[in-house]
Amino acid sequence: MDLSYCVVNTDGREHLTACLDAIEATRPGGLETEVLVLDNASQDGSADAVRERDIHLIEVSRRTGKAENDSTLLRRARGDYCLLLNEDAELQPGAASALVEALEADPRAGAAGAQLLDPEGRPQPCAWRFPGVITALAGALFLHRLVTVQSKGGATRRVDWAQSSALLVRREAAAEVDYLDPDFFVYSDETDFCRRLADAGWHTLYVPGARAIHHEQLSTDVEAATPRIVEFHRNRDRYMRKHHGAAAAAAVRALTAWAYLLRALVYRRRRFLLHARQALLPGRGEGIRERAEARNRH
Numbered sequence: 001m002d003l004s005y006c007v008v009n010t011d012g013r014e015h016l017t018a019c020l021d022a023i024e025a026t027r028p029g030g031l032e033t034e035v036l037v038l039d040n041a042s043q044d045g046s047a048d049a050v051r052e053r054d055i056h057l058i059e060v061s062r063r064t065g066k067a068e069n070d071s072t073l074l075r076r077a078r079g080d081y082c083l084l085l086n087e088d089a090e091l092q093p094g095a096a097s098a099l100v101e102a103l104e105a106d107p108r109a110g111a112a113g114a115q116l117l118d119p120e121g122r123p124q125p126c127a128w129r130f131p132g133v134i135t136a137l138a139g140a141l142f143l144h145r146l147v148t149v150q151s152k153g154g155a156t157r158r159v160d161w162a163q164s165s166a167l168l169v170r171r172e173a174a175a176e177v178d179y180l181d182p183d184f185f186v187y188s189d190e191t192d193f194c195r196r197l198a199d200a201g202w203h204t205l206y207v208p209g210a211r212a213i214h215h216e217q218l219s220t221d222v223e224a225a226t227p228r229i230v231e232f233h234r235n236r237d238r239y240m241r242k243h244h245g246a247a248a249a250a251a252v253r254a255l256t257a258w259a260y261l262l263r264a265l266v267y268r269r270r271r272f273l274l275h276a277r278q279a280l281l282p283g284r285g286e287g288i289r290e291r292a293e294a295r296n297r298h
Contacts, residue, residue, distance in 0.1 A: 002031040003100060004079030004171075008069045009087040010040040013049055015215055020053060022090040028097040036077060038069050041295075046087075063292040065185035067193075070164065074174050082174070086165045088215040089116075098210035099168035102156050110173030110202030111194060113162025114210035115151060124214060127151035127159040127206040130195055131188075131239060133248055136255035140262075151206050159206045161194035166212040173202045185289040187228075188235035195243055222270050229271075231287035233278035253280055 005023050009016045020035070027033055036056045039047045041063040050057045058076065060069075074082050081100055085091075095114055102112045116126040127150045129135050138147035150159040167190065177196040180189050194204045233256075240249035257280035264272035278285060 001034055001078035002080055003028070003033045003096065004073075004077035004082045005033065005035045005085060005096075006070065006073035006077055006082050007035070007037045007085045007087055008040060008066060008073070009037060009042060009046050009050075010063070011042045011044045011046065012087040013042070013044045013046040016046055016087040017049055018090055019085060019087050020050075020055070022092075023085075026091045026093050026096060028100065031100065034078060036073050038073050040064060040069055062296045065182060065189075065289065065292070066164075067180035067184045067186070067189035068182040070189070071179035071182065074169065074171060074179050077171060080171060082169045082171050084164050084167045084169060085212075086214070089165045090213040090215075091166065092117075092211040092213065095166070095210040095212055096168075098207050102205050102207045102210075103168060103170055106205065108202055109205050110170050110197040110200075111162065112156075112168045112205040112207050112210070113151075113159070113164075114166040114168075114212045115206070115208045116163060116165055116212055116214040119213060119215055121213070123151070124216075125149045125151055126165075126214075127162040127204075130160040130198075130243075131191065131236060131252065132244060133251050133255070136252040136259075140255045140259040142259075151208075154208055156205055156207050156209070158203050160198070160204065161191045162204050162206055163214075164190035164193075165214050165216075166210070168210075170202075173197055173200070176200055176202075184235050184238065185231060185287070185292075186235070187232045188239040192239055192242065195239075222274060225271065226274065227286060227288045227291050229274055229278055230282075230285040231289065233275070233282040234287055236279075237282035253282065256280075 037050050038058040099112045116124045129148050135148045180193045240252050257276045260272045260276035
């Protein structure tokens with residue numbers, strides 16, 4: 001098997017259908033492929049929609065985190081290359097071929113990320129430098145896009161890490177580093193994964209010739225978005241403590257909180273105040289993990 005499409009879905013039937021349609025429409029010729037969908041205890045009929053297709057369906061009865069689900073798919077997949085996809089990602093023509101060609105041309109590339117587009121077709125930042133004190137300082141000085149964002153230019157290039165909404169992984173490399181760390185329920189899971197690939201002698205590529213629309217299902221309502229904001233800062237702090245230690249993590253917390261506080265003062269948005277609080281106190285609040293655990297208990 002050459003290529004395994006690995007899709008995680010959580011109550012996203014409409015997006016999942018579009019994702020699977022895009023896979024069928026863009027499958028590269030000359031490669032043996034398979035499609036695997038892990039349905040994360042959805043309640044919207046997503047699993048039934050998958051059963052109507054010639055697709056390997058993995059159903060879990062308890063809602064689990066993105067890192068754990070991606071690892072399950074990577075372990076079940078048979079392809080030399082595994083294309084991790086969120087259900088809200090739609091591959092564009094030639095995307096899978098471009099990603100496979102990039103990894104085949106670079107034997108030490110462990111992963112390759114596509115250029116993500118918003119629903120209107122505008123490029124989104126999707127590859128970055130690894131988080132650290134320097135990137136946090138750049139954010140505090142409003143230099144984030146200049147210093148930290150690496151998804152730039154029209155040529156394939158090395159980057160520190162790329163978003164897993166559409167990320168091709170060399171299965172050999174993933175197995176070597178024991179896949180994704182389930183301690184990262186969601187957010188920073190792919191950052192940690194790419195960092196551990198780099199520590200093991202692999203690297204990650206950004207492939208602008210591969211494009212995917214990413215619908216990014218984020219609520220504009222602050223109350224609805226709160227669990228995601230909590231989870232985001234909790235796992236960014238987890239990453240910092242894991243790879244850089246307590247002192248660096250504390251510095252990043254302070255710098256990040258300051259940057260969001262300035263934005264809150266300038267733009268007068270409550271969301272930025274919430275980000276500032278969670279950046280400074282990442283252990284506070286109920287995140288997506290707690291919501292999932294409460295759902296599982298009931």
